[in-house]
Amino acid sequence: MVAGGARTGESEKISAWRPDVKGVTEVFHAHFTRHAYPMHVHDTWTLLIVDEGAVRYDLDRHEHGTPLGTVSLLPPQVPHNGSAATPHGFRKRVLYLEASSGGPLDASFIGAAVDSPDLVDPLLRNRISRLHACLARPGDELEAAARLALVGERLRERLRPRLADVPRPGPDRRVAGALRELLDARVVEGVELSEAAGLVHAHPAHLVRSFGAAYGIAPHQYLMARRVDRARRLLLDGLSPGEVAAECGFYDQSHLARHFKRVVGVPPGRYARGL
Structure with a gap:
């Protein structure tokens, strides 16, 4: 993961990183009160959810907005701008998704996204929010890829409603x-x-x-359960949690601790001390 974060002002904050998940080129979180985006374009899909406030923007010479609960999907190569729709600004989370055949959406969906970029879909929004949480945890790339696949599936259903009937x-x-x-x-x-x-x-x-x-059980849960099972045996053999993390395929010791406690009920260090 390539990560970065910065303060752009007393009340304006951003955080951006590139996760090791195929199909996602960037994750961008921001809290803006004064910044207004000029007209610009991306070569990726822009998948946006707003957690506080609201954003107004122009896309293809039509005005749109993102009230709380809306999912906005801005297509690649279509100019758009953006600014706060309320005096207190907005807090948003954005995923930039590949626009190639390897991403969740290809170019055939651009026209539908231009016509209807704002989607009121609680299920889709929940899936996107959970995907953001997963992308912030190094080592959980398989889970993130699975969640991204389900987000892409839902987007395709919404952009081509006739697919929902199949x-x-x-x-x-x-x-x-x-x-x-x-x-x-x-x-x-x-x-x-x-x-x-x-x-x-x-x-x-x-x-x-x-x-x-x-x-x-989900594929990522199955894999982590298998790794935790292996970790238990190695802890019983006397290896330290740091050594066990490396031997079992975890990203680091904290990654091991999080999944170990979820499955076993106690952290690996405490488990080892109970021998």
């Missing part, structure tokens, strides 16, 4: 079983969701859904 393919136990075998074979090194989808010949969103339906 039944989704049901859970596929063959696909789920293939992914489980792959995760079991790569407990320590892990696997990217895009690579897994290619190996088992399934769309990432279908892969995530099939695994959850078959085993009652």
Whole structure:
């Protein structure tokens, strides 16, 4: 992860980083009271949620707004601006998403996004918010990729409503079983969701859904549970938590501690001291 944060004024703050998740080029969090964006363009999709206040902006010569609860999707290469719609400014979270075939949305959705950039969709907003929280945690890239796949699926449904009338393919136990075998074979090194989808010949969103339906657990939860199980054995063998984190594929010791406590109920250090 490449991270950065800065204060632009007494009450204006930003934080930006590049996560190690395919399809996301940048994460940007900001609190602005006075800044107004001039007309500009991005070569990526801009997926925006506002947590406080509201933003007004012009897109394709039409005025739009982002009241609380709205999801705004601004397409690549279409000029837009932005400014606070309230005296107290706004606080926002933004994901910049690849506009290529490797991202959640390709160029075929640009026209629909220009026509309807603001989506009132509580489910989509919740998924985006949870994705932001996950992207801020190094080591949870598989979970972030799975959440991004579901966000992309929902966006495609909203931009092409007729797709909502087409039944989704049901859970596929063959696909789920293939992914489980792959995760079991790569407990320590892990696997990217895009690579897994290619190996088992399934769309990432279908892969995530099939695994959850078959085993009652998300792929990233399954992988972390396998790593925690391995960590328990190594702690019993006398290794330190720092050594165990490296041996089991965790990002660092704090990453191990968070997942270990979630599964076992106590931090790894306390678990080891109880021997």
